[in-house]
Amino acid sequence: MTGRQVPPGPVGADDRAPGTTPGQPLPAATVARLPGYLHALDAVRGAGAALVTSERLAQAAGVTPAQLRKDLSFLGSYGRRGVGYDVDHLAGRIAAVLGVATTxxxxxxxxxxxxxxxxxxxxxxxxxxxxxxxxxxxxxxxxxxxxxxxxxxxxxxxxxxxxxxxxxxxxxxxxxxxxxxxxxxxxxxxxxxxxxxxxxxxxxxxxxxxxxxxxxxxxxxxxxxxxxx
Amino acid sequence: MTGRQVPPGPVGADDRAPGTTPGQPLPAATVARLPGYLHALDAVRGAGAALVTSERLAQAAGVTPAQLRKDLSFLGSYGRRGVGYDVDHLAGRIAAVLGVATTxxxxxxxxxxxxxxxxxxxxxxxxxxxxxxxxxxxxxxxxxxxxxxxxxxxxxxxxxxxxxxxxxxxxxxxxxxxxxxxxxxxxxxxxxxxxxxxxxxxxxxxxxxxxxxxxxxxxxxxxxxxxxx
DNA sequence: TAGATTGTTAATCGATTAACAATC
DNA sequence: TAGATTGTTAATCGATTAACAATC
Structure with a gap:
């Protein structure tokens, strides 16, 4: 019913409902790397940082920054351009997707x-x-x-x-x-x-x-x- | 459990020297499945079979016959069309490729x-x-x-x-x-x-x-x- | 603003699947 | 031979990488 087609105009408008589970299925390879990202975020937080760039987090997780950003993009847009990712917030999002937000x-x-x-x-x-x-x-x-x-x-x-x-x-x-x-x-x-x-x-x-x-x-x-x- | 057997004598047609590296590099995904094939061959041998088809071996290993044959084709041509694979010989070849032909x-x-x-x-x-x-x-x-x-x-x-x-x-x-x-x-x-x-x-x-x-x-x-x- | 960094796109790469000709 | 099954090819699918426009 609601038009799904994107008008050929200025792109980049993010209409995706935030906070919900993503509509697209997550690639299996991405899911398999999420625990590593969560673990890396814990390490970064332990080091006292509240913000982290894809460069630094990728290094902590042992992947390339491009792969990290690509993986995270499947979860939604939780970073801020020019700044990086909020450690606590991103960890919460990943934990929610993995189903370990609650014990x-x-x-x-x-x-x-x-x-x-x-x-x-x-x-x-x-x-x-x-x-x-x-x-x-x-x-x-x-x-x-x-x-x-x-x-x-x-x-x-x-x-x-x-x-x-x-x-x-x-x-x-x-x-x-x-x-x-x-x-x-x-x-x-x-x-x-x-x-x-x-x-x-x-x-x-x-x-x-x-x-x-x-x-x-x-x-x-x-x-x-x-x-x- | 049956002990793993070292490759017998010259059984197959085109034997390469045990332990030599194959011509083309093995895909990582193939290497990761080889232990499962070796394990499945042990199970088949334990059931008393000297020959096994890709159909049966694939089932034992939990993959499709097409994937099994594709994987094995990277090691060489060790099967016989219309017949299947010699269990002992194939196990020996896989063990050699994995580097566990000797303990x-x-x-x-x-x-x-x-x-x-x-x-x-x-x-x-x-x-x-x-x-x-x-x-x-x-x-x-x-x-x-x-x-x-x-x-x-x-x-x-x-x-x-x-x-x-x-x-x-x-x-x-x-x-x-x-x-x-x-x-x-x-x-x-x-x-x-x-x-x-x-x-x-x-x-x-x-x-x-x-x-x-x-x-x-x-x-x-x-x-x-x-x-x- | 100027600089930094994300999110996304497009290109490349690798892996899987399906089909069938070769051949035992 | 006739039937069976491999080994290989081609098509599809999925994942990774690189680059850059968007934007904070």
Whole structure:
């Protein structure tokens, strides 16, 4: 109904409604870099700056200024020409787009050394997450206190997710237990899974999976090492 | 789990010498998928198949057949039209290209829970790696036995790398110690670093770094979760 | 204003997909 | 051979880079 065509006159008028989620879909490559920008903004803020240029922020994030500005342009126009970006404001916008403007609850399945490392990692809170629960199948582990939480049995997972409102689950089990862990997480209602098990997980299409496979990372490094050494 | 096999004798038609670099440079996206193909080949072999089609292997690896064939075409012509790929031979070729045809030594710096998890992870050997040494700065940790290895002090790192021929180092320290750990690894001669610390590492251009940042992974999942829920 | 820096455009580059001729 | 499947080509798609007009 409302004319979408742009009259061939003076361009540059920004009619986009500010403050809302962008209409265009964000490129996946851009989304993947946003956490780095957020982290870089924290570092800049820690250094005491209230404003930052694309030049400086790009350097802190390890990208080019052109790429940074291009990425940010997908979120809207939050900078000021000739000045730069307001650190707090931009951080707030990126956090909102990422969905971590408010803290998100995360549950961890599998409390071996890796789960332990995750549970005692102190950096989650400042990145928008709170560890809401730990689950393990080993009777020797259930009931123990790890990182301020008591490890619960698998049967308690669904109640745990419902009680805490967790939307993301982490699979830190041995490989052979990973699919069961994922199934349980899906059944309990999480919509995102981060797995460290070297196994392809089958999940419904509405559940997003990201996999960290240490051996694969090492093999990619080996490729480069074998050409360079 | 079946052990990874070293390329057998002269099986294929146009064998190049193992370890030689291909004519054209491999696309980075292709290199990043090769570990998945190698892993999928192990699964196929475990199922007892000596031959595999691009259709089946692609499914096991979670890509399309077209993408798999395109990727493999960069390595050379190792399939047989109308037949498929010889599982052992193809695995050998991919392992050679990745530089894991022979076992590579890896050293881990930082033996907290994460380093512990890495040290006791049993899956390295079958993916082409051997854990050659553990280093930590904590006097309470030095000298303890973890995963069959005695934890050594930072001062022993260079001798360790030289003795074992390690080419890859893993940084599993707290964030504040990560740059020092990376510097020490670079000084000792490794050419690849896998870091789990949420810090940008400064390394010389000849050293390759791959970073796994758990909080960033969670934030990317949060982005999708916030659109879906 | 004069200088600085963004936001955007256009060009380049790289990766993916689809289709099919080659060939086992 | 006839059927099957690869390897390759061409088309499409997406991402990066460079440059500069807009504008603070």
């Amino acid at each position: 998100r609850a995360v549950v961890v399945v599998g409390v071996g050394h890796l789960g332990h490392a995750l549970a005692t990692y102190g950096g989650f809170a400042e990145r928008g997450f709170t560890l809401a629960g730990l689950v393990d199948a080993d009777p020797a582990v259930i009931g123990t206190r790890v990182g301020g939480l008591v490890v619960e049995p698998p049967a308690a997972l669904m109640a745990l997710v419902m009680r805490t409102g967790a939307t993301i689950g982490v699979v830190a089990t041995p490989a052979h237990a990973a699919q069961d862990a994922a199934d349980a997480l899906v059944a309990s209602g999480v919509t995102g899974i981060l797995t460290f098990a070297p196994r392809a997980l089958r999940v419904p299409p509405n559940v997003e999976v990201r996999a960290v496979d240490v051996a694969s990372e090492l093999q990619i490094l080996a490729f480069h090492a074998s050409r360079h050494a | 590579r030594a890896v050293v881990v710096v930082g033996v907290g829970h994460l380093g512990h998890a890495l040290a006791t992870y049993g899956g390295f050997a079958e993916r082409g790696f051997t854990l050659a040494g553990l280093v930590d700065a904590d006097p309470a940790v030095i000298g303890t036995r973890v995963g069959g290895l005695v934890v050594e002090p930072p001062a022993a790192l260079m001798a360790l790398v030289m003795r074992t021929g390690a080419t890859i180092g893993v940084v599993a320290t707290p964030a504040h110690a990560a740059q020092d750990a990376a510097d020490a690894l670079v000084a000792s001669g490794v050419t690849g670093i896998l870091t789990f610390a949420p810090r940008a590492l400064r390394v010389p251009p000849n050293v390759e770094v791959r970073a796994v940042d758990v909080a960033s992974e969670l934030q990317i999942l949060a982005f999708h979760a916030s659109r879906h829920a």
